[in-house]
Amino acid sequence: MAETQMTVVADDQVLLRLRVPARAERLKEVRGAVGEAAGRCGCGDEAVREVVIAVDEACQNIIRHAYGEKTDGDVVVEIRCHDDTMIVDLRDFAEKVDPATIKPRELDDLRPGGLGTHFMREVMDSVEYLAPPQGRGNLLRMVKRIS
Amino acid sequence: MEHNIREEASAVVVAFEGDVDLESSRRAREVLLECVGRKRAVLVDLSQVTYIDSSGVAALVESFQSARKGGTTFALVAVSDATLKVLQLARLDKVFTIFASVDDGLAEAG
Numbered sequence: 001m002a003e004t005q006m007t008v009v010a011d012d013q014v015l016l017r018l019r020v021p022a023r024a025e026r027l028k029e030v031r032g033a034v035g036e037a038a039g040r041c042g043c044g045d046e047a048v049r050e051v052v053i054a055v056d057e058a059c060q061n062i063i064r065h066a067y068g069e070k071t072d073g074d075v076v077v078e079i080r081c082h083d084d085t086m087i088v089d090l091r092d093f094a095e096k097v098d099p100a101t102i103k104p105r106e107l108d109d110l111r112p113g114g115l116g117t118h119f120m121r122e123v124m125d126s127v128e129y130l131a132p133p134q135g136r137g138n139l140l141r142m143v144k145r146i147s
Numbered sequence: 148m149e150h151n152i153r154e155e156a157s158a159v160v161v162a163f164e165g166d167v168d169l170e171s172s173r174r175a176r177e178v179l180l181e182c183v184g185r186k187r188a189v190l191v192d193l194s195q196v197t198y199i200d201s202s203g204v205a206a207l208v209e210s211f212q213s214a215r216k217g218g219t220t221f222a223l224v225a226v227s228d229a230t231l232k233v234l235q236l237a238r239l240d241k242v243f244t245i246f247a248s249v250d251d252g253l254a255e256a257g
Contacts (some may be wrong), residue, residue: 024170031198049232056200060169110208115201115237122236 012087015040016079022063022092023071030077031056034088041081042146050123051086054142057116058090061102066094066138086144088124093137099129150178157257158220159185160249162192167203176206183214183221188256192249194225199233211243220244224252 016037020026031052038051059075067073076091102117120127124142132139148171149164159182167175182189191207193199207223214221222244226234234240246252 024168027168027170028166049229052198053200053233053236056168060200060202063169110212110242115204119201119233119236 012080012082014078014080016077018078019074019076021071022059022067022073022075024060024063027056027059030059030075034077034079037079038086041079041086042084043086043144047144047146051088051144054120054124054127054144055088055090057119058140058142060116062090062092062094062138065102066092066097068094070094084146086146088142088144090140090142091132091137097129097138148175150175152178152182155253157253158188158190160190160192160224160253162195164195166198167196167206168198168200169202172200172202172206175203176209179206179210180213183210183217183219186217186219188220189214189222190246190249190252190256191221191223192225193223193230194227196227196230199230201233201237204233204237204239207243208239220256222246222252222256224249 016033018030018033020030034055035048035052038048043051055077059077062075073092073094076089078089078091080087120142124144126141126143128141130139130141148167151162151164153160161178161182163175165171179189179191189210211221224246225248226245231240234243246255
């Protein structure tokens, strides 16, 4: 089992590793880098658009909810490609967030806000929180199969 | 994000250009609510919007609800593909009135 995991990691192609301040004015830069990486991973225009939406909304959750009032935190975006799968990891260094508190809302309830998590789950094949390395912060992994 | 507001005979037309994202959506919300506050039909031209996120959509929803409460028309016009995709994800493409062009919207509002 351990050997299989090692092989998978070794075969992964890292397309993007970007560490930026978790601030709204840096999101355009993140979107551009993610879109470019998704294209190199073999995503078509529609899939590129979807991955950009998912990463943008995930970064917003980090800025607004994980860091909150704190403005000096960073976010690390890493994108890897493995066969027909694109793996997006977002790491922050904020206080641990309880994943149970980050849930998509019912769309029938027409009101502003609360859509970001729904967008992420809608456009990606999986969205899950993992234990971060060294136990600090939060690690969100989103996976998209490339058809 | 840039915006432009113009008064037409049958409606206020507010056009946005660029990205309506976390950085700019607060301003977009202020602009939209100010337009709705004029108590006239409001047409939101999204043809030049290159990206809109959930916070931008929230600004549209809040303005739509404010207009509905005040009994005035609030519609989107010339929605770009990038914007339509996000509205569809939010299942809002069937909630908002959407016109293909500003002229279509003005004709209907008149």
